[in-house]
Amino acid sequence: MIESSRSRTALATSLMRALHSRRDPSPLLDDPWGDRLVPESERDRFGQRILARMDSGARAAALRAPGSILDDFLLTNVAYAGVVIRSRYTEDGLREATNRGTLQYVLIGAGLDSFALRRPSFSRALEIFEIDHPATQAFKIQRIKDCGISLPASVHFVSADLANEDLATALARSSFRRDEPAFFSWLGVAVYLTREANLATLRAVASVGAAGSELVFTYVDQIEFVSGGSRSLGDANAKAVAMMGEPYVSGFDPKEIASDLMHVGLELIEDLDGTKMSERYGRTGANALQPPVCLHIARARVQSDQPVVGRMGRAKRNPSAPRY
Numbered sequence: 297m298i299e300s301s302r303s304r305t306a307l308a309t310s311l312m313r314a315l316h317s318r319r320d321p322s323p324l325l326d327d328p329w330g331d332r333l334v335p336e337s338e339r340d341r342f343g344q345r346i347l348a349r350m351d352s353g354a355r356a357a358a359l360r361a362p363g364s365i366l367d368d369f370l371l372t373n374v375a376y377a378g379v380v381i382r383s384r385y386t387e388d389g390l391r392e393a394t395n396r397g398t399l400q401y402v403l404i405g406a407g408l409d410s411f412a413l414r415r416p417s418f419s420r421a422l423e424i425f426e427i428d429h430p431a432t433q434a435f436k437i438q439r440i441k442d443c444g445i446s447l448p449a450s451v452h453f454v455s456a457d458l459a460n461e462d463l464a465t466a467l468a469r470s471s472f473r474r475d476e477p478a479f480f481s482w483l484g485v486a487v488y489l490t491r492e493a494n495l496a497t498l499r500a501v502a503s504v505g506a507a508g509s510e511l512v513f514t515y516v517d518q519i520e521f522v523s524g525g526s527r528s529l530g531d532a533n534a535k536a537v538a539m540m541g542e543p544y545v546s547g548f549d550p551k552e553i554a555s556d557l558m559h560v561g562l563e564l565i566e567d568l569d570g571t572k573m574s575e576r577y578g579r580t581g582a583n584a585l586q587p588p589v590c591l592h593i594a595r596a597r598v599q600s601d602q603p604v605v606g607r608m609g610r611a612k613r614n615p616s617a618p619r620y
């Protein structure tokens with residue numbers, strides 16, 4: 297990501313969720329905010345960039361229906377299906393966690409995720425912590441203001457460059473409670489950071505999350521990096537990255553992910569690749585959502601030997617549980 301500017305991929309994923317909500321026949325999400333959070337001027341800029349990369353024939357055809365240039369680009373983007381499914385998967389997990397009494401939701405690299413604006417009924421009591429790169433977060437806060445929205449005091453913005461600052465240090469600036477379980481999401485971020493930064497973030501989740509806390513995160517099979525991206529993201533991804541100016545940096549090996557997590561204090565609960573995601577959420581359905589097989593979404597739990605019951609009957613870390 298360019299240090300001083302908001303993440304273009306965050307704008308694109310916001311638009312993808314909105315597009316899915318209004319265009320796909322059987323939406324997994326209802327996210328009209330995805331459009332509102334992206335100003336008209338940004339959409340125009342996107343459209344111009346898309347046109348600039350077309351050959352003259354494609355450009356002439358696209359200009360016959362200028363209103364659909366951006367939607368067509370997003371719908372055919374290799375990331376589209378995964379962006380939609382990862383949000384639904386996360387919010388399904390979050391709903392289950394709130395049923396168990398979790399009252400804190402931390403979005404790491406929140407981007408323009410509109411959860412705090414949509415506030416599904418199951419989440420009314422949640423304290424929401426949005427952590428993001430300062431440039432993207434400032435853009436989002438300004439945009440929310442420009443839309444005339446004031447968010448409740450239960451939404452907390454914490455700006456942090458996770459390439460240079462530890463998640464735990466960032467969260468310590470907020471009212472986040474380490475002695476209460478939390479649900480963490482980390483969607484579409486790990487791929488932009490180094491393996492070291494990613495392991496630091498995972499370790500920090502394990503250290504700040506009380507027993508019973510969970511994390512949902514996406515990663516790309518590192519074979520993509522070994523093979524130069526030709527396996528299933530291929531040229532499409534290279535083009536998308538060129539458009540956004542945010543190159544992929546690292547992945548994980550799915551065969552090693554359980555042990556990578558265990559070594560930082562997390563227990564793998566589930567790991568779905570693109571094929572499994574679409575089996576669960578889309579391929580045979582009306583939406584025909586098929587993420588690339590190398591895209592993964594994983595769910596993990598903060599390890600603890602013997603959870604003890606804490607305040608309000610919720611699980612709390614056993615202080616004698618081993619840490620990694």
Ligand SMILES: C[S@@+](CC[C@H](N)C(=O)[O-])C[C@H]1O[C@@H](n2cnc3c(N)ncnc32)[C@H](O)[C@@H]1O
Nearest residue numbers: 303305306309405406407429432457458459484
């Ligand atoms: C592809 S967007 C995903 C946003 C959101 N999670 C979603 O699913 O739409 C990547 C996000 O990672 C954030 N990000 C990238 N590098 C970061 C860094 N070094 N520190 C903090 N956030 C970062 C960007 O600001 C952006 O919001």
